Amino acid sequence: MIDPKTVAAIDVHVHAEVSCHDPEDPVMGKFFDAATSYFKAPRQRPTIQETIDYYRQQNMAFCLFTVDCEAGVGAKRIRNEEIAELARDNSDVVIPFASIDPHKGKLGAREARDLIENWGVKGFKFHPPMQDCSPADRMGYPIYEVIAEHKLPAIFHTGHSGMGTGLKGGGGIKLKYGQPILVDEVAVDFPDINFILAHPGWPWTDESLSMALHKANVFIDLSGWSPKYFPPQIIQYANTQLSHKMLFGSDFPLIRPDAWIEAAKKVGFKDEVLQAIIKDNAVKLLGL
Incomplete structure (x- = not known):
């Protein structure tokens, strides 16, 4: 199990992009190509095990997930069970999250229950988007109901999406679904879920x-952007009313967690606030 006292940070936003067993899906590969250009990141993605090894070297714990977008873009997902298995074998650093396409409805709810009760998600x-x-x-909603029953957190992408940026028609990705306020109704309907709004949410940061x-x-993870590009109100509210609501996330492998932290030290976060963001807030939220 993860010992919060022994890790330097907790990254709540890490992607599993390459299975240890299956080849890269060619449809998803086109989105990886576009994201590589947008983030100026290496095109070669690490396997899940390589990601785990990297974070252990960094002495960081992290939340790991794939994105199930089988209905939305037709890309075959990495199995949630693969992530859960590797997390079980590397429980000193990995916190397994699952992704289920909402189009799967009640069948998705069955999968969610199985993943929670039998796989430790x-x-x-x-x-x-x-x-x-x-x-x-x-x-x-059937999937959310299972998550709420078990009082688990849910991360929602918000704001601009690097996935599809630069492709014709954005690769079919509709940015409107990333508007943060769309999560507001769900947060009302499911008060037992802690909702994590991923990324600064630009161009709807204030929402x-x-x-x-x-x-x-409702919480905010600050992944997907280097802190040097944060809108100024992020720093303002982190240092004041929302010091307990901000979480460290990198968006690895597109942004390295160590580079994120180094940049965060230079943008005006109070020392005690940065410590809360990097680890303490996640310890409380995740019940570690």
Whole structure:
């Protein structure tokens, strides 16, 4: 099990992009190509095991997930069970999250229950633009009901999406589904879920801040951007009313966690706030 006292940081936003068993899906590969150009990141993605080894070397714990967008873009997902198995074997650093396309409805709810009760999954990840649906679409509610029953957290992509950036028609990705306020209704309907709004949420950053101020069960992870590019209100609210609501996330492998932390030291976070962001807030939220 993860010992918060022994790790330097907890990264709540890490992607599993290459299975240890299956080849890269060619449809997803096109999105990886575009994201590589957008983030100026290496095209060669690490396997899940290589990701685990990297984070252990960094002395960091992390939440690991794939993105199930089989209905939205037609890309075959990495199996949630593979992530759960590797997390079980590397429980000193890995916190397994699962991803289930909301289009799977009640069948997805059955999968969610199995993953929680039999595979030890500790949270869920949703990417509405890639999944081609609003977070508040009722087809996803059976899945949310299972998550709420077990009082687990759920991460929702918000804001601009690097996935599809530069492709014709954005690769079919609709940015409107990344508007943070679309999660607001779900946060009302499921108060037992802690909702984590991923990324600064640009160009709707203020919506994320408003929701985190308004609702006790809404948090923000600061992944996907180097802190040197954060809108100034992120720093302002982190240092004041939302010091307990901000979480460290990198978006690895597109952004390295050590590079994120080094940049965060230079943008004006108070020392005690940065410590809370890097580890302490996640310890409380994840119940470590």
